[in-house]
Amino acid sequence: MREATIGDKTLRLRGSALSLLHYQQEFGRDLLGDMVAMMTGLAGFQALANGGKVDPSKLDLSKLDSVAILRLVWTLARTAAGVGGQFPSFTRWLEENEDIDIFDPELMTAVMEEATKIFFRRKPSVAPAAQR
Numbered sequence: 001m002r003e004a005t006i007g008d009k010t011l012r013l014r015g016s017a018l019s020l021l022h023y024q025q026e027f028g029r030d031l032l033g034d035m036v037a038m039m040t041g042l043a044g045f046q047a048l049a050n051g052g053k054v055d056p057s058k059l060d061l062s063k064l065d066s067v068a069i070l071r072l073v074w075t076l077a078r079t080a081a082g083v084g085g086q087f088p089s090f091t092r093w094l095e096e097n098e099d100i101d102i103f104d105p106e107l108m109t110a111v112m113e114e115a116t117k118i119f120f121r122r123k124p125s126v127a128p129a130a131q132r
Helices: 017-027 031-049 066-081 090-096 105-119
Strands: 002-006 009-013
Touching (some): 017 031, 017 066, 031 066, 031 105, 066 090, 066 105
16 A cells, blocks of 8 residues: 555555456456556656656657546555445546646656556465475
């Protein structure tokens, strides 16, 4: 679980397998597929924003989908709220969080760390087969 500040609000973020379902139900899309495209666009934007040497011919900011980033933030916040509680629809949530800045380093760090920790695990989560 991570926390980020949006204006005067603290936003709790949590990723889990349930996040995949929330995303699919709310947006009719696959979260992992969208995340791969999102990370490609963010990497290009980050390199450009940091003044890094970027070959413009290899920079594809068309992959930067600001609404997809907002969908990911909503999904992580929805997962953090738990299954039993009420949580606003994506549109209502945006209305309630109109000060959200998807390029805020604190927010993006929390979102990407939480998402990659959960969805791109490096260690196997299944026990190895018993040896005979």
